[in-house]
Amino acid sequence: xxxxxxxxxxxxxxxxxxxxxxxxVSSCNKKSNPLIFCSLTCFDSHVPVMSxxxxxxxxxxxxxxxxxxxxxxxxxxxxxxxxxQEILVVASKVKEYIKNRSDMNTSQDVxxxxxxxxxxxxxxxxxxxxxxxxxxxxxxxx
Ligand SMILES: [Zn+2]
Ligand SMILES: [Zn+2]
Numbered sequence: 001x002x003x004x005x006x007x008x009x010x011x012x013x014x015x016x017x018x019x020x021x022x023x024x025v026s027s028c029n030k031k032s033n034p035l036i037f038c039s040l041t042c043f044d045s046h047v048p049v050m051s052x053x054x055x056x057x058x059x060x061x062x063x064x065x066x067x068x069x070x071x072x073x074x075x076x077x078x079x080x081x082x083x084x085q086e087i088l089v090v091a092s093k094v095k096e097y098i099k100n101r102s103d104m105n106t107s108q109d110v111x112x113x114x115x116x117x118x119x120x121x122x123x124x125x126x127x128x129x130x131x132x133x134x135x136x137x138x139x140x141x142x
Pocket of ligand 2 (some may be wrong): 023024047050055113
């Protein structure tokens with residue numbers, strides 16, 4: 001196989017190591033079968049279909065062919081987590097906050113989605129700081 005997965009909308013092939021887009025809505029991001037989009041155009045076209053209100057697109061990177069094949073042959077294989085998938089929020093604190101406020105539990109997916117949101121904010125902040133010719137991200141960049 002010479003591609004990673006097919007776009008959930010147009011069925012075009014998403015190549016290994018290439019950028020793809022995912023949806024911020026958790027029902028589109030099920031671990032077993034997440035929707036993936038080859039372009040923002042494909043992402044946009046699924047939003048009305050799924051009648052999302054606040055859907056956001058997240059930029060992701062497809063795994064390399066080697067990592068993908070290792071995972072196929074050995075499901076327990078854990079690739080090193082790419083920087084764009086790392087957890088950036090303190091899961092225990094988030095869970096504790098929700099528990100204290102509402103007595104509700106928090107699914108692990110929430111932590112991942114929150115991290116994606118944080119990543120998007122930081123990417124924007126980096127761009128703003130770059131434009132301003134700064135080497136430090138300031139509170140006002142966020
Ligand atoms: Zn597509
Ligand atoms: Zn969606």
